[in-house]
Amino acid sequence: TFSEAKLAEASPKLLFRQLFEKESSTYTYLLADVGHPDKPALLVDPVDSTVERDLKLVKELGLKLTYALNTHCHADHVTGTGLIKGKVPGVKSVISKASTAKADLHVEAGDKIFFGNLFLEVRATPGHTVGCVTYVTGDGPDQPQPRMAFTGDTLLIRGCGRTDFQGGSSQLLYKSVHSQIFTLPKDTFIYPAHDYKGFTVSTVGEETQFNPRLTKDEQTFQGIMENLNLPYPKKMDIAVPANLVCGLQDLVNNV
Amino acid sequence: TFSEAKLAEASPKLLFRQLFEKESSTYTYLLADVGHPDKPALLVDPVDSTVERDLKLVKELGLKLTYALNTHCHADHVTGTGLIKGKVPGVKSVISKASTAKADLHVEAGDKIFFGNLFLEVRATPGHTVGCVTYVTGDGPDQPQPRMAFTGDTLLIRGCGRTDFQGGSSQLLYKSVHSQIFTLPKDTFIYPAHDYKGFTVSTVGEETQFNPRLTKDEQTFQGIMENLNLPYPKKMDIAVPANLVCGLQDLVNNV
Ligand SMILES: [Fe+2]
Ligand SMILES: [Fe+2]
Numbered sequence: 001t002f003s004e005a006k007l008a009e010a011s012p013k014l015l016f017r018q019l020f021e022k023e024s025s026t027y028t029y030l031l032a033d034v035g036h037p038d039k040p041a042l043l044v045d046p047v048d049s050t051v052e053r054d055l056k057l058v059k060e061l062g063l064k065l066t067y068a069l070n071t072h073c074h075a076d077h078v079t080g081t082g083l084i085k086g087k088v089p090g091v092k093s094v095i096s097k098a099s100t101a102k103a104d105l106h107v108e109a110g111d112k113i114f115f116g117n118l119f120l121e122v123r124a125t126p127g128h129t130v131g132c133v134t135y136v137t138g139d140g141p142d143q144p145q146p147r148m149a150f151t152g153d154t155l156l157i158r159g160c161g162r163t164d165f166q167g168g169s170s171q172l173l174y175k176s177v178h179s180q181i182f183t184l185p186k187d188t189f190i191y192p193a194h195d196y197k198g199f200t201v202s203t204v205g206e207e208t209q210f211n212p213r214l215t216k217d218e219q220t221f222q223g224i225m226e227n228l229n230l231p232y233p234k235k236m237d238i239a240v241p242a243n244l245v246c247g248l249q250d251l252v253n254n255v
Numbered sequence: 256t257f258s259e260a261k262l263a264e265a266s267p268k269l270l271f272r273q274l275f276e277k278e279s280s281t282y283t284y285l286l287a288d289v290g291h292p293d294k295p296a297l298l299v300d301p302v303d304s305t306v307e308r309d310l311k312l313v314k315e316l317g318l319k320l321t322y323a324l325n326t327h328c329h330a331d332h333v334t335g336t337g338l339i340k341g342k343v344p345g346v347k348s349v350i351s352k353a354s355t356a357k358a359d360l361h362v363e364a365g366d367k368i369f370f371g372n373l374f375l376e377v378r379a380t381p382g383h384t385v386g387c388v389t390y391v392t393g394d395g396p397d398q399p400q401p402r403m404a405f406t407g408d409t410l411l412i413r414g415c416g417r418t419d420f421q422g423g424s425s426q427l428l429y430k431s432v433h434s435q436i437f438t439l440p441k442d443t444f445i446y447p448a449h450d451y452k453g454f455t456v457s458t459v460g461e462e463t464q465f466n467p468r469l470t471k472d473e474q475t476f477q478g479i480m481e482n483l484n485l486p487y488p489k490k491m492d493i494a495v496p497a498n499l500v501c502g503l504q505d506l507v508n509n510v
Binding site for chain 1: 312453456465
């Protein structure tokens, strides 16, 4: 019948791609609702050096890129959002309000970012930086199951982001992970912004059991984080200022 | 009722993980039937240097590793099958009969490799080497949908394996891809043994449209393959002899 056909047409269908940038070991994620006639799509954490690859794929798959999101203001690579906005008119950059970075849209906890009939829900997960958020696929009958959490540097596979700069706080990170991520269903997929050992995905259930840092009590965790003795990130002095104007890099370049 | 409970217990459920080895840009795949009480698992194309990572993950997930498969006798890295057999008693190494490599099990086109109630089907896809096979998840109501094809070096994302050594033949590779892989349903996922650009997955539909080599006619394809002028693989003289005894490396080491 007509109404059934219309329903079938409107039924969302997730296309999902994980993409890797080798130099900074960054994962970029492409999500689209290919059940929608426009095939609206978004990218999470695009990297400047792989924008061409990502946009070629978007074009081949016939997607309409609408948003370029960042989980936070990165210190290890320059975001691709500025380049993308220059190359694909109409794309809106998205970052948290708390990041203090420029973007077309500033999001806060509880906001929903729709692409077609699918959406990402914003969870505030400060700790690695003050403005870190985790984007989680929607909860609902038509949304992907299991859910997927794009955790940025907040929760990594068997690890977590450092907390020693950019307003980092091990106390906040611990609270964020336990209250905002570990409370998701156990089968929720964890898709981080980085992996250095070749892992591509984990689950909430796995990290609550096997994360060597976040399974510890809060005090032990803080001790671990205070004694990491990590080097100053090579790209930080270039990346952070660029990423603070992340949706609008072109303005800086043209000054 | 009892029979319903039994049915539910027997219903297969795929656990799937893609794992990356940076030096040779190799993908290893972990598949398990976590619907089965034993959680039987297999690894496709394990690499010697990442065996420890892979086995730790297998252990954490509570899986029972039963097979370690190779898609072919690799020239760019040493297979992990020998190490795995030494560390996990009972694991059987698997490779094609046509590879002439040693293994516990030699497979041929049409063979099925069961893990729990899931299985991989063997397709002969010679061309990169004479013994290359593609492992495809089963066709059936209880098997994963869309299907997944582990294509080794036969079909890469927007590319294919070289055909200039190890009994390689561009004519055979072209025929293999078109008759054995491009005939699968369009939504079948392509999981290759390597990617050098950060792609993690493609589909049959995508490659039939966008593969820059295999969308060409056979003659053009052969011309492309004859003019690649690729360097001799760095690890070939170590990797190939080791991989020819792939399930039984320990024998060589102990001589
Ligand atoms: Fe970061
Ligand atoms: Fe190969």
